[in-house]
Amino acid sequence: MSQRNVGFGMTQHTQAVQREQTPDVVTFGESMALMLPVGTKGIEYSSQFEKSLAGAESNLAIGIARLGGSVGWFGRLGKDPLGRDMMKRIRGEGVDVSRAQLSDDGPTGLIVREVVSGKSSVYYYRKFSAASRMRPEHLDADYIGGARYLHVTGITCALSAECRETVREAVRIAKRRGVKVCFDPNLRLKLWTIEEARPVLLELAAEADYFLPGLDELKLLYETENFDAIVARLQELPGVSIVKGGEDETYIVEKDGVSAVPYFKVEQVVDTVGAGDGFCAGFITGLLKQYDYKEAVRLGNLIGSMVIQMEGDWEGLPTWEQVEAKLGGKTHVER
Secondary structure, X not given: XXXXXXXXXXXXXXXXXXXXXXXXXXXXXXXXXXXEEOOOOOXXXXXXXXXXXXXXXXXXXXXXXXXXXXXXXXXXXXXXXXXXXXHHHHHHOOOEOOOOEEEOOOOOOEEEEEEEOOEEEEEEEOOOOOHHHOOHHHOOHHHHHXXXXXXXXXXXXXXXXXXXXXXXXXXXXXXXXXXXXXXXOOOXXXXXXXXXXXXXXXXXXXXXXXXXXXXXXXXXXXXXXXXXXXXXXXXXXXXXXXXXXXXXXXXXXXXOEEEEEXXXXXXXXXXXXXXXXXXXXXXXXXXXXXXXXXXXXXXXXXXXXXXXXOOOOOOOOOOHHHHHHHHHOOOOOOO
16 A cells, blocks of 8 residues: 555654564454344334444454564555544554544445344345455555565455456465465355355465365356365365364364364354454464464364354454463452
């Protein structure tokens, strides 16, 4: 991004200092305003809605920040009340937003979600959003190149041809600068067909140091239900694959074999939205802490298990103190 397009609400001195400091983890993509009906009536019959935000990449950034990590998120939001509110919320969680933009060339995207009779439905209003107009020239190569890890998802690729090329260019920058690339395909078939998505997502998987798919996504991408065949395809990739959504465990697929890390059991699942983002935040935090793969995946599994016990896309993401309390078996003292 050019230096004219500076982050929202910062002084020139702050901007200059932040340009010299890249966080350990950098991610980018579309964040949207999220509207949820209050109560159980659903969208059609509700007159009151709760406002929040949603976005795989900003969820991940908030998760890493709460765990004590150094992380930056950037993207394009509309220069409108929703965009300004979201910028402040993300920054308020300790995420660096110095490269994010409030743009005049499109509105902030909107997502409306309801749960009726136990079934969750999502409605997107993101066509021609500011985020969908992201282009490679909006990238700050020095910011990406100064990180330890770049995290990207397939959602951004689905928004537009320009966004796909932006993701590709960000990955190229990272590879040139020795930055490790983490890629979560985050397949969203409401945004594009599997035929459109497959070549793009497999191309990025082949560039990633850490490929973070779900098992159901792999079945669609590789067009097979056979687990051994999926593993064989993953072992052809240059990086390590961490496969979410297994039978009560997460798989680590490396060139020389497959290992598994069991899930953390929970008594009640409240809301599964954001669990995958929480897992990725935990896994990358484990990498930052120089955990081995099994310990990093174990941390990811724990974060995912904590997220699904609270409503919301990112609200249930825990702090490092909460993680330590959970691992140490400490009980909550109310007063």
